[in-house]
Amino acid sequence: MWTGTINFNNRIGPQHLHMAVRLPTEFMDPVPGQFVMIRPAGGGGTLLSRPLSIYQFVRNQDHVILELLYRVVGHGTELLSQLTRAAEVNILGPLGRGFRIDKTPSHRILLAGGMGVAPITFLADYLEGRLAGKYELKICLGAKSCAEIVGMERIKGMQGLLNIATDDGSLGSCGLVTDLLPNFTQGCDPGKTMIFACGPMAMLKTLAEQLAPTGIPCQVSIEERMACGVGACLGCAVTVHDRRGKRVQKSVCKDGPVFNIEDICWDQI
Amino acid sequence: MMNKNDYNKQGKLAVEIGALKLKNPVMTASGTFGYGEEYAPYVDLNRLGAIIVKGLSLKPRHGNPSPRIMETPAGMLNAIGLQNVGVKSFIRDKLPYLRQFDTAIIANVYGETIEEYLRVSEILTKADGVHALEINVSCPNVKKGGVAFGTDPDMVAEVTKRVKGATDLPVIVKLSPNVTDIAVMAKAAEAAGADAVSLINTITGMSVDVEKRIPHLKNVTGGLSGPAIKPIALRMVWQVAAQIHIPVIGVGGIMSAPDALEFLIVGARAIQVGTANFIDPRATMNIIEGIEAYMKRHHVVAMDDLVGSLRI
Missing domain, CATH: 2.40.30.10 (Translation factors)
Known part of the structure; x- marks a missing residue:
């Protein structure tokens, strides 16, 4: 410590x-x-x-x-x-385990709802430092209202196309951040695309439903109450499918907080 | 060369729990230290008196749905529901790692039925590297077994007697505070042949989100741990230690060396550190060092001179 x-x-x-x-x-x-x-x-x-x-x-x-x-x-x-x-x-x-950054996908979409902007900004910055110019980047931010869109200045200074959605339409388009996604995923090659998302569980669940038919890979960073942060207390359990499709319990703190979206059992959330 | 001021290395902190010899009285409480490896980056596991692993059942258990924990004033509620890898996977995947350490490994045993307690105990007894069993008759967060056994002295005695007959390892019975008189349970365990008792497990509690009018825990109720329960645990340890002859292991809200010393002074032969591990992974190390410093300051050269030394 x-x-x-x-x-x-x-x-x-x-x-x-x-x-x-x-x-x-x-x-x-x-x-x-x-x-x-x-x-x-x-x-x-x-x-x-x-x-x-x-x-x-x-x-x-x-x-x-x-x-x-x-x-x-x-x-x-x-x-x-x-x-x-x-x-x-x-x-x-x-x-914890952060986002896995594979060098191949040439099209990356970053999606942040509410405070999800924190890790998403760090990721955008990291990508810029490591893979500058070698990919296409789109960043979507969402929040309840204009006042709750935070950290925009920093993310604006980065490469990549920035899009904003607010629930009340006070900034950007009116609606959910997940509503912005179809514009970017339409016609894209799932083999060359990777989505990174962080936000409230309801947003990520919507995202899971949206992406299921598309086959586009997505990594999500999820949240759960936790006590220890190191995998000991088992307070932050999430049910996921293992490699053989069996439902198993994982710890958000140690096995996550980043998971492949299709591994999470969304019916349990 | 031995540092002549290192009481721990000189064995001055050594304690015996029946046939189980510990280099110091500080153990990690079941369910708060995983299977040891989770804390290895922060703690020298060799320095611990004992590691008590997460409660093991015959088959793996998924535990309860989330949310499973909630912080409360000076404490936390948990309703994990004994999520564990199962005894066989423990022996195959977790025990080999633990064997490398010069620290007693105590397996916490859980069953939904007496037969399951027996089966898990038998399997652990045959495994190489388990030094004692702690029988969990006190988990409040499962529908069957656990505290259902721990609130009836006849059941406590029955489980203890049967497990004792199935193992040659020292048997510690972990008692629940959710009873009218915990000493009755301790005496039942003693009479049935237990080598020691550990107390207390968590106190059943609940917490409500008033905005949504829903319980904070999906399981509705959970077990309260942390500093909030320490005075209750201490009182129970003091009461039990005065009424039985087998060693008492004190547990409940121990955060620091002074907390641990309180338990030792009222009669606990050893102590367990639980919730404190979550807050400071090095809590056990600080407690061992603090006990050592206290002994030097008070010219105590053996744990026997400290245990039960309360002046009233």
């Missing part, structure tokens, strides 16, 4: 915050889709740490900076939101 120091923890939306934490250089480089377990140093009011996916990571000579984008949803995130510069946090990570 690491002790990090807060560089900034800025409010960027109605309940949305952007945090940067300074950590020692021993902290390993994360891949997009991985997460950390975080809590105020010593707990400060909650017992368990909260899982937050990584938004950005920068390695410097004598320290690293880990950035997180999160929304206040309960007591744990409320306490995190109150931390100010120089406050200390306890961090475990990087944890």
Whole structure:
């Protein structure tokens, strides 16, 4: 477990915050889709740490900076939101299996609903750094309203075509982020396409139904309440099909949070 | 060269639970430490007194639907439902890894029927590398077995007696706090031949999402663990230790060395660390070091001088 120091923890939306934490250089480089377990140093009011996916990571000579984008949803995130510069946090990570980035697909579609924008931005940045110009990239962001579309500035600066949908139509097109998808998947070659998605379970379930007839591969990063983050407590179970089609329990924290969309048993969600 | 200040290496923290010899009294509670390997990146497993693995049933179990956990004030509720790989897969896939460590491996045994408890115990007894069995008659999150056995002294005695007859390994009976008098259960286990008892398992509880008017756990109820239950666990350990002659293993909300010491002082021969592992993977290491530091500070040179030393 690491002790990090807060560089900034800025409010960027109605309940949305952007945090940067300074950590020692021993902290390993994360891949997009991985997460950390975080809590105020010593707990400060909650017992368990909260899982937050990584938004950005920068390695410097004598320290690293880990950035997180999160929304206040309960007591744990409320306490995190109150931390100010120089406050200390306890961090475990990087944890889990992130997105698998295969070099072949030439067409990549990134889909983020709500706070799903955090790992999706990290992924877009990562792709830009590793595979610049060697693929076609489309990014779709969705949220309830304009005020809840966060982190747009950073993602706008990246390559790739940005599309936005809001439930109330206050920004971009009116509707769900999954409604944007058919425009991009129509006529595309499933062998040369990969979709990466993160968002609420309802959105991912819709996506699963939408993609099933198309055969386009998709990796999703999912969320579940968790206590340990390392596969011990079995609190974050998800039912998936194994290679032989048998239903088995996997841990979101250790076997995920990224899964192939077709492996998840959506009827259990 | 032996560091003359290292009490752990000198064996000053050593304890005996029946025939089971532990290098120190700190164990990991079943269900909070996976099968050990999950915590190997963070903890030197060789330093632990014992590792108690997740409860094992005859066949693999899927456990309960999610959500399975919820944080509550100073605690957490869980309703995992004994998800486990099954005893055969444990022996094939998990035990070889654990064998390399110089740490006692205790298998937690669960059954829906007495026959299942017996069968799992027999299979584990034949396996190389299991040093003791902990009989789970206290899981509150399964429909059959578990706490259904642990709330009736006759059933506790029956399971204990039958398992004892089926194994030559030390048998620890893990007791439920969800009873009127836990000492009655402890005495039943002792009379039936148990080598030790461990207490407490979680306390049944629930939590409700008032906006949606639904329980936070899909299973509706779950087991409460963490600091919230420590005073209750401590009181029960103290009561039981005064009434039986076999070793008592204390468990319930131990987060730190002072917490562990409280249990030892009221009469626990050893302790288990559970929920604390989730919060700080190195909790057990800090507790071992803290007990050692306490012993030096108080000139205690053997665990026997500490266990049950409460002054009233």
